[in-house]
Amino acid sequence: MTKESSLNPEQIDYFGITNPSTLSAATKRALKWTRLENDWYVQFEEHDLQGDLAFEEGVVRRDPSAIIWENGKYYVWYSKSVGPSQGFAGDVEQDKVWPWDRCDIWFATSEDGWHWEEQGVAVTRGEKGAYDDRSVFTCEIMKHNGRFYLCYQTVQSPYTVRVQNQIGMSWADSPDGPWVKSAEPILSPAQNGIWRGDEDNRFLVERRGDFDSHKVHDPCILHYRDKFYLYYKGEQMGEEINFGGRMIRHGVAISDHPLGPYEKSSFNPISNSGHEVCVWPFGGGIVSLITTDGPERNTIQWAPDGINFEIMAHIRSAPHAIGLNRSIDSHKSPVACLSWGLTHKYYSDDYQFIRRFSAKHVSHHTAKGETAV
């Protein structure tokens, strides 16, 4: 606890304290703030795109990958499906249960990042009986040593409530493909939860198991410290609501080779808040934008070792499912790589479309004609 005697005149002046001998609980907390500079703050805006990625009636385009610059243009990959979703009440063998069910991974290119041309399908669902026969979706791109790696979520049919989601991978020597698929998933849920009964209900459990006992989602691989760090979102069997949001956590799995095998870190979970994974290298460590769920939602965090994250900034809000612009040098400043990229927006529960975000660093608040110091 801060003692009044330990306060110096600068602190009293900076925090505008009326009487140092009667500090409120809020002021005692403020005196413990470790970061007073603004280098990690951003404010976001969202904008419509032009061309093939603009909203299209009856079509789902969502969860854009990172953007990369190749062959004189930007490339992005994303989940694409058509038609409305029926949910889980009907025949899950025949129906489309979610907008991200019955997806393939498509790609588009753009010279200016505003006007996009859809180029076609990159990775399709597998043959009947394969681990990815129902949907391939929510992908991320990595270029390493001249080769392109797409990792993505996979589901095997039937898409029941209790079905597990895994992570698959394809690779190619050109961003235009052709893509070669891994024969097996590169990451699977922990197998240590136990369902209660046979009802297709994900909230009924004997034991929850690890934070990723039900689904592994939102993969993103970064080449870091001579290894490959696969960051992902875990969903747990018997998930609960906590702090007004879903109980979503992040983990990391590490490999010597982009194709794996990936070993889950013993430190998992490495975040107890967040949703879609959004990570980039900076300052010798890894930055993570934590959105949507958990008590630490709307924060920007940094881990000097890629694993032990601390909160660097609380921000007002953040776009969903960000596809970062990897052509920006993320080492320039903590939030440089957020200057623009892609996101998705819900037109309705059935249809989502891809948009562009921009973000600016917040360093002053001035009126028109007023000068900041």
Ligand code: AAL
């Ligand atoms: C997204 C991601 C994953 C989920 C679904 C599609 O926001 O977290 O991709 O499976 O929603």
